[in-house]
Amino acid sequence: MGSSGPAIVVRGLRKRYGNVWALRGISLSVNRGAVFSVLGPNGAGKTTLLRAISGMLRVPARTVTVMGVDAGLDRRRVKRLVGYVPETGFLFPELSVERNLALAARLRGAGGVREAVRRAARQFGLEAVLGRPYGSLSKGLRRRADLAAGLIHDPEVVVLDEPTSGLDIVSVSQLRDLIRLLAERGKTVVLATHNIQEAVEISDKIALLRGGELAALGSPGEVAKRLGVTSEIVALLSSVPQQLVNELSRHGKLRVVGKRIYLRTADPLGAIATLRSMAERLGVEVRSLGVREAAWEDVFLRLGARGGEGCPCSCGGG
Amino acid sequence: MPVLLRRGLMGLRSVLAVLAKDFREYYSKAPTLSWGLLFPVTLVALFGYYSGGIGSYRITPSLLAVALMFSATTMPHVSLSFDRMNGGLLLLLSSPVRLSELLLAKMLGGFVLGLVGVGVAVGVLSVLTGGVPFVHPWWVVAALLLGAASFSALGLLVSLLFDPVQAVATLNFLRFTMIFLGGMLPRAALPGALAVAAYIFPIAYIGDLFRYGLFNIHDYTTPITALVASLVYALSLAAASVMVAEKRLIP
Numbered sequence: 001m002g003s004s005g006p007a008i009v010v011r012g013l014r015k016r017y018g019n020v021w022a023l024r025g026i027s028l029s030v031n032r033g034a035v036f037s038v039l040g041p042n043g044a045g046k047t048t049l050l051r052a053i054s055g056m057l058r059v060p061a062r063t064v065t066v067m068g069v070d071a072g073l074d075r076r077r078v079k080r081l082v083g084y085v086p087e088t089g090f091l092f093p094e095l096s097v098e099r100n101l102a103l104a105a106r107l108r109g110a111g112g113v114r115e116a117v118r119r120a121a122r123q124f125g126l127e128a129v130l131g132r133p134y135g136s137l138s139k140g141l142r143r144r145a146d147l148a149a150g151l152i153h154d155p156e157v158v159v160l161d162e163p164t165s166g167l168d169i170v171s172v173s174q175l176r177d178l179i180r181l182l183a184e185r186g187k188t189v190v191l192a193t194h195n196i197q198e199a200v201e202i203s204d205k206i207a208l209l210r211g212g213e214l215a216a217l218g219s220p221g222e223v224a225k226r227l228g229v230t231s232e233i234v235a236l237l238s239s240v241p242q243q244l245v246n247e248l249s250r251h252g253k254l255r256v257v258g259k260r261i262y263l264r265t266a267d268p269l270g271a272i273a274t275l276r277s278m279a280e281r282l283g284v285e286v287r288s289l290g291v292r293e294a295a296w297e298d299v300f301l302r303l304g305a306r307g308g309e310g311c312p313c314s315c316g317g318g
Numbered sequence: 319m320p321v322l323l324r325r326g327l328m329g330l331r332s333v334l335a336v337l338a339k340d341f342r343e344y345y346s347k348a349p350t351l352s353w354g355l356l357f358p359v360t361l362v363a364l365f366g367y368y369s370g371g372i373g374s375y376r377i378t379p380s381l382l383a384v385a386l387m388f389s390a391t392t393m394p395h396v397s398l399s400f401d402r403m404n405g406g407l408l409l410l411l412s413s414p415v416r417l418s419e420l421l422l423a424k425m426l427g428g429f430v431l432g433l434v435g436v437g438v439a440v441g442v443l444s445v446l447t448g449g450v451p452f453v454h455p456w457w458v459v460a461a462l463l464l465g466a467a468s469f470s471a472l473g474l475l476v477s478l479l480f481d482p483v484q485a486v487a488t489l490n491f492l493r494f495t496m497i498f499l500g501g502m503l504p505r506a507a508l509p510g511a512l513a514v515a516a517y518i519f520p521i522a523y524i525g526d527l528f529r530y531g532l533f534n535i536h537d538y539t540t541p542i543t544a545l546v547a548s549l550v551y552a553l554s555l556a557a558a559s560v561m562v563a564e565k566r567l568i569p
Contacts, residue, residue, distance in 0.1 A: 017569060056412055058568050075568075079414040090408040092343045099342065106335040107413035109328075149409065 007032040007157055007188035008053055009065040015048050015057065015212075022048040024212040030190065030205065035183050037199035038192045040209035046192035047087070047161055049209070053190060054084040054159050067156050080109060083155035085146050087162035087192075093135025097126055097145050100134050104149035120148040140171040147178070158182055160191040164198060176202055200224075224266055231268040232292040235261050235275060238285035244278045332415045336423035340397040341430075343406075347396055349486075354392035354431050355438065358385035362439035363446060365502075371447025375535060378443075378450075379528035380502045382436055383521050386465040387496060389435025391473030393427040395489055398474065399482035407567075417563055421474060425556065428470025433462060450532065457531030457541065464548035465524040471555035472520070478562045496521045505537050520551040 008030040015023040023045045030036040038046045051057050052064050055071050055078030064071035064078075071078045091100040101117040110116035121127045124144045129137060134145055143163075151158060160179075164172045179202055182189050193199050199206050200220040208215040208223065216223045223229070230252065237244075237259050245261075248254050251274060252265030265271045268291050279286050344350055362381045369377040401407040410420055444450055452458055476492070477485045500522030505513050516522050517538065526536045526544035536544065 054412055055414075056568070076414040076416070079412060082412075084408075084412040086405065086408045086412075088405045088408075090405045090412075092339065092406045092409075093404055094343050095339065099339075103335055103339050104409060104413070107332055107410065107415055109414060150412075 005068065006030055007034070007067055008036075008190065010049075010053070011063050013049070013052060013059060013063045015045075015052065015059070021212050023052070026209075026212075026214055028207055028214065028217055030188060032188055033183055033186045034204040035179060035189045035191070035202055037203040037206045038190065038209060039194070039196060039199055039206055040192075040215075041194075043211075044209040045212040046209055048212075050084070050159050050161050050190065050192050053157070054082045055079040056084065080153070081155055082157045082159055083108075083150040083153065084159045085150035085161065085163065087165055089134075089142050089146055091134045091142075091145055091149055094133055096131050097121075097134055097137070098130040100145065101126075101130075101149055101152060105152045108153040110153040116152050120152045124148040139166055140168060143167060143171065143175075147175075155187070157188045157190065160189070162193060163191055164193065164195060172198075221267075228266070230264045230266050233261075233263040233265065233268055233271055233275070234288075234290045234292065235263075235286055236288040237261065237279065238287065241282050241284065244275075244282060244284065247274055247278050250274075329416060329419050332413075332419045333423045333426065336410065336415075336420060337426050337430075340393070340423065340427045344393070344396050344400055344427075347400065349396050350392055350431070354389045354396075355435055358388040358435045359439045359442055361385060361388075363442045366443040367446050371443070375529070375533040376504075377502070379532055380525050382440065382528050383461075383465060383525040384497055384501050385439045386432050386436050386462070386524065387469045387493060387501075387521055390428040390432030390466045390469035391476075391489055391493060393431040394424045394470050394474035395477045395485060397424055397427055398477040399485060403482060411567060417567065418560060421556075421559055421563055424474050425467070425470045425559075428473050429466040432466035432469060436462065452532060453534040454531045457527055457545075459531075460545060460548075461524055461527035461531055464527070464545070464552050465520075467552035468520045468524065468548060468555055471552060471559055475555055475559045475562060478559060478566055495519070500525060500538065520548060520555075523547040523551070 006029040008028075010026055010028050013023050013026045014021070026045075026049060038049055040046050048057065052059050052071065053066060055066070055075040059072045061070055061072035066078045067081050069077045069081060091097075092103075095103070098117060098121075101120055102113050104110075105113045105116040105120075117130075121130055124147055126141070126145060126148055129141060134142060137145065147160075147163075150160075163175055163179075167175065176198070179189050179191070183204075191199075203220060205218065206220055206223055207217045208227075216226055218226065240256055240259060240261060245254060245256060248261065248263055248271065251267060251271035252263055255262040263271055272289070272291070275289075276286070278284075362385045365377060366374070366381055398407075401410065440450060472492070473489065476489045479485070480488055496519050499508070499512060500516040500519040505516065508516060522538040523544040526538050526541065527548060529535050529537060530541040530544070538544070539547070
């Protein structure tokens with residue numbers, strides 16, 4: 001295993017199920033310790049990409065490398081390095097949580113099964129339900145058990161498919177904290193999500209997939225700029241001098257209605273800094289200031305115009 | 319410890335872990351109990367009792383082969399189908415376990431249930447009608463082992479080829495066909511084309527191994543041919559399962 005370089009490298013990955021192309025030449029890399037989100041409408045190829053990275057698909061040599069291991073040559077080694085958690089539950093409903101975790105620990109090669117189960121139960125707050133059948137748990141607890149099983153072998157790369165799907169707001173918040181914690185510990189986290197705001201907030205890098213192709217790749221700011229994703233700043237001022245209008249117009253599209261200004265910009269922080277400094281210099285009072293969230297959803301809807309097919313293999317995945 | 323031995327032990331650990339999981343999760347499922355135990359045991363007890371008891375050379379070997387077929391085909395089908403439906407197959411496929419180890423665990427489940435099914439059936443019939451004659455005990459052992467292996471591989475193969483609903487229909491079509499062709503009916507009782515068709519099915523050879531082991535007789539072919547044919551069936555069905563699984567489970 002290479003000790004330096006990116007955690008994940010994908011080069012020209014193409015994947016076809018029968019006549020349907022799920023991925024059409026994807027290339028990207030993810031740094032170690034980064035949080036990387038894959039966004040896209042249903043059928044865009046997110047799950048296929050995640051499974052290729054997790055060693056669950058047959059891929060040509062040199063197209064997918066995880067921590068220096070070629071997934072086309074040694075899928076088992078890749079699986080040891082990756083903790084994959086699918087969108088739907090993947091534990092056995094009639095087995096207790098403890099037995100499920102013990103099975104995951106044995107299969108995933110976690111040394112010291114009992115200790116691994118205890119550690120995972122503690123980390124994910126499952127100690128009180130260890131003896132209960134997995135199928136009898138609430139959705140939030142089942143999700144926690146899934147994560148505990150997926151990460152029981154302390155993998156270097158964590159791959160989460162739609163991790164917050166169907167969770168309540170408290171569980172979502174806890175999961176985001178966990179993702180940040182994993183990244184702080186140096187783990188590389190890859191997640192597929194429909195929730196753009198979530199991806200923008202927690203990711204170092206995002207990829208937008210559309211019909212098996214990369215529509216955009218980069219930091220959230222870079223992608224926002226490239227795709228023309230803008231936020232709107234709304235401010236009520238004591239007056240609107242022409243000099244202020246000229247300066248703010250450089251940041252985006254400005255509309256002035258009486259003493260209220262509306263500025264649509266891809267760089268809201270820079271625009272606000274300009275507004276504050278100019279207002280102070282010109283003696284203008286800023287009576288109220290608000291930012292409307294970036295219109296990512298519009299971009300997502302535009303991308304959704306061209307989807308693809310789901311995973312048509314017989315593994316039970318979507 | 320040599321690398322190969324260590325790998326082998328790790329593989330065995332995975333096989334046993336999946337096997338234990340399958341029995342804990344699925345042994346009490348309705349299809350396991352009904353098709354894997356209740357139906358074959360009832361069939362053997364009922365027909366055996368009314369056809370001269372366990373000492374009847376006409377019916378006992380066929381009944382045992384049919385019981386073995388139902389029991390052994392059931393567990394791989396039940397475990398793989400439920401693994402797919404509850405999502406657990408993704409846990410197995412995302413773990414660093416060889417596909418061959420996973421399939422071996424599934425086959426072993428059928429193997430064990432097959433032996434248990436026949437054991438219970440023979441036990442029940444022996445209590446009802448007396449002891450079992452063993453003329454060639456090792457041939458009976460061979461019939462049990464090769465039969466359990468062939469039928470569990472058949473159950474696995476069908477479950478890999480079709481979705482759970484289609485698989486149960488296909489499996490039942492094959493099982494009910496084999497009750498008559500190569501199973502309960504002697505070759506002489508089958509009309510020409512059907513008598514030839516019976517040779518396609520592994521149950522004809524497994525039945526002959528039981529006939530020879532228990533009563534020193536045979537019907538479809540010689541004991542040696544039956545032994546070789548059973549071995550070929552077990553190996554080729556297992557190999558076909560691996561090939562199909564490679565394509566279907568790791569796209």
